Amino acid sequence: MTTQPSSLLHRSLLGDLELRNSAVMAPLTRARATNPGHVPNDLMRLYYQQRATAGLIISEGTWVSEDGQGWYGAPGLYTAEQVEGWKAITDAVHAEGGLIFAQLWHQGAVSLPEFFSDGRLPIAPSAVNPGQLVHGSNGLEMTVEPRAMTRDDIKKAIADFRHAAEMAKEAGFDGVQIQAGYVYLIQQFLHETTNLRTDEYGGSIENRARFLFDVLEAVLEVWPSHRVGVKTGPMMNEHGALKATESTLPTVEYVYKKLSGYNLSHLLVMRQQADLTGTPIAHLAGDGVLDHVLQHYSGNIIINTNVTIEHGQQLLDAGLVDGVAFGREFIANPDLVERIRLGAALNEQRPEGYYRAGPEGYTDYPRLID
Ligand SMILES: Cc1cc2nc3c(=O)[nH]c(=O)nc-3n(C[C@H](O)[C@H](O)[C@H](O)COP(=O)(O)O)c2cc1C
Structure with a gap:
């Protein structure tokens, strides 16, 4: 082990929050809230407490309402019981000197009828099957054709985000992050293939982005902008109906530019997860996505996906990003920050435990010093 100075260990300022x-x-998402009420539990408290030395924790996706469900074992943030469960977690993180945001999540069409008590269809901007695999109670299952949302459904979904933002405050979170990327409801609105609406929520880029900005405005009625982050950008995984199209770049550019006006806590950006060769976003491969964001967005940026410790340091040193988000390394290394400090080896990943219910592969990764 050698001691290495690392810019990852430097403080970072996101709005009024100083990250250590x-x-x-x-x-x-770790799928440990397998109880019928989707309530965060003691095991989850221990997991987050173990990782509280992160500069900031973004919670696993947490549903804004029953309609938002779609992953067996994921938690919610819309009932009093769920708030109580989350409160124990935020208290535990704060007791260790950490900070935690709630990720507000609506899965839209990336769900299954089995998640709803009456077996109804999942909802989405249009009746288009997004062609994604969903973690159901019996393993992975393909999505179905969802029910197109009515104007009232849209109003309700926006209100659901606002309500969950309020619940996040009650639960003691330090802020919220809106999940507006990857394959979920807000992305389904942004994407021309899954959004065939002919009203003011579909058609033009401005219309497809309207739902995101209505959600953001609703959340900003609850939280100041510097405590609200957004995760968005192209899907970066190239499967199903949400693959990049000719409209992907102009759409994200519109979104980045408009988000720049909000003085947000941060924008969380994912790098590629699949081979982008031959797609309309081929030049976003590697750090291309960051170059692109920097051209169109001004504000704090947290970069993520396949970023090594060394590369994260380089991006911070170059002043290109304000934070580096590690996913799988934080799963396998509860004391990742300490390991960065010491230049110590990282634990081996055990992907088979990512979504299993129980402590195995969850809270049993060893620390350097116990
Ligand atoms: C087990 C697992 C669960 C994930 N759950 C979520 C989630 O709930 N919300 C989200 O926005 N991204 C989720 N992601 C994506 C991660 O936040 C992150 O983008 C991804 O792991 C790539 O970063 P990494 O290379 O540092 O692991 C998940 C990824 C993994 C591996």
Whole structure:
């Protein structure tokens, strides 16, 4: 072990929050809230407490309402019981001197009828099957054609985000992050393939982005902008209906530019997860996505996905990002920050435990010093 100075260990300022280091724990669904009420539990408290030395924890995706469900064992943030469960977690993180944001999540069409008590169809901007695998109670299952949302459904979904933002405050979170990327409801609105609406929520880029900005405005009625982050950008995984199209770049550019006006806590950006060769976003491969964001967004940026410790340091040293989010490394290394400090080896990943219910592969990764 050698001691290495690292810019990841430097403080970072996100709005009025001073992070004690720049290593952010990425949002990570771990599917341990397998109880019928989707209530965060003691095991989850221990897991987050173990990782509280991160500069900032973004919680796993947490549903804004029953309609938002779609992953067996994920938690919610819309009932009093769930708030109580989360309160124990935020207290535990704060007791260790950490900070934690709640990721507000609505899965839209990336869900299954089995998640709803009456077996109803998941909702989405349009009746288009997004073609994604969903973690159901019996393993992975393909999505179905969802029900197109009515105007009232849209109003309710926006109100659900606002309500969950209020619940996050009650639960003691330090802020919230809106999940507006990857394959979920807000992305389904942004994407021309899954959004075929002919009203003011579909068609033009401005219309497809309207739902995101209505959600953001609703959340900003509850939290100041510097405590609200947004995760968005192209899907970066190239499968199903949410693959990049000719409209992907102009859409994200519009979104980045408009988000720049909000003085947000941060924008969380994912690098590629799949081979982008031959796609309309081929030039976003590697750090291309960051170059692109920097051209169109001004504000704090947290970069994520396949960023090594060394590369994260380089991006921080170059002043290109304000934080580096680590996902899988925080799963396997509860004391990741200490390991960065000491230049110590990282634990081996055990992916088979990512979504299993129980402590195995969850709270049993060893620390350097116990
Ligand atoms: C087990 C697991 C669960 C994840 N859950 C979420 C989630 O709830 N919300 C989200 O926005 N991203 C989620 N992601 C994506 C991660 O936040 C992150 O983008 C991804 O792991 C890439 O970062 P990494 O290379 O540092 O692991 C998840 C990834 C993994 C591996």
